[in-house]
Amino acid sequence: MSRPLILVSNDDGITSKGIRVLVSIMKRLGEVIVVAPDSPQSGMGHAITIGETLRLYEEDIFEEVVAYKSSGTPADCVKLAKHYVLKDRTPDLVVSGINHGSNTSISVLYSGTMSAAIEGALEGLPSIGFSLCDYSSKADFSHVEEWVEKIAKQVLENGIPKGIALNVNFPPMQKEAIRGIKVCRQADAKWQEEFAERFDPNGRKYFWMAGNFVNFDKGEDNDEWAIANNYVSIVPCQYDLTAHHAITQMNKDWDWESLKR
């Protein structure tokens, strides 16, 4: 049996510690190819590059792994990998990360890490985004390595439902070992923004966005709960945003007479 082909990307950029750890784990499981941004792309959400040019350069940065860096977003990187770099081959797995920082709950919407994984799912490929709930650039990843490997292996062997990307988050390093895995729903939480005002040397105002994370969710079946209780959280994510229940509700509640031609 030939070794599986594994595409690796991320949003912290090709030189980050998280992607180095991810590449080293994936090398145990198959043939690895990397297409990742040439600079940090945190908070890029599902941005793509339209009306601007894209660069793509081969970069000899990982031992025995073909790697490319791109000027594009994480989603661009997966598109470039699928439709240019790997034009005649199909990856068996797309992995993104390991992100330096949490992508639980609503952060999935803003996450470049997850946009690469969701882009993989759009292409019909089994895809996983990995994030460590520790924002430090020097974060300790040693406690998550076995879990990343187990989960990737599971997906290679047992698959995931078509069109689904897994949002995997790990608790930060703690005294006690990680307790296990919870398959979760996305917690209902949000960022409550505050804007810090500053003035530049010309006296013109500018802002820094800052925010407090507010968790409204009292359940124990969501990713915030899992991380707070030292479990790995896995949320299966879909790219169909339709709120199907709302179709029924709107067709029932709206005044359709007034909405005719």
Next chain:
Amino acid sequence: MSRPLILVSNDDGITSKGIRVLVSIMKRLGEVIVVAPDSPQSGMGHAITIGETLRLYEEDIFEEVVAYKSSGTPADCVKLAKHYVLKDRTPDLVVSGINHGSNTSISVLYSGTMSAAIEGALEGLPSIGFSLCDYSSKADFSHVEEWVEKIAKQVLENGIPKGIALNVNFPPMQKEAIRGIKVCRQADAKWQEEFAERFDPNGRKYFWMAGNFVNFDKGEDNDEWAIANNYVSIVPCQYDLTAHHAITQMNKDWDWESLKR
């Protein structure tokens, strides 16, 4: 009864024709405030500005309307509006657009227009993104004005389910009048990318992303069908990406013995 407060944003930038049309319609329905990007932000998805500064300037561009332009993304604009510009007031409605170009089907993921609307929904505000399926900067919006007004009025009067943002798309101007409104699901379609290679004057390669839209969806209950048949499509969108059915499936199908500590 006081007039409703309506926040307007977009992704084509504050000087685009689409937002001018939207502002003029909203002025009939309430007090309008604009916070929009200072330059085009198409394809920005749900990007936000992290680790960079933001600018925000008042701009006297719409008659009798307080307007601000920002260096940020569409999602940033809604955050700035909610948590800075309108700190002590709550908008009754958030509208984004009218986008120059389609945001049907999978384009909702890449859409800056919809990210502003979804950001509004995240804040618990009734929110609508409007798009015209015509990419021209001089697109004719005259056939959609009555529909934009009717839909906005409907939302102000009858509301939408909490946490939902409406993705409204209009067919381009045609000989026959628009036939009516369909509340739809997001069509299962995707962009099939191609990368056009070019060389700069220094002989270094670069790329333009191009793509063909491929529609796999044979149903008549989706937004692609509605637009192709000259209907207004409305897809209610949610920000919970959890594929709830997949939780059951994974808990059943995966080899959990091997995933224990």
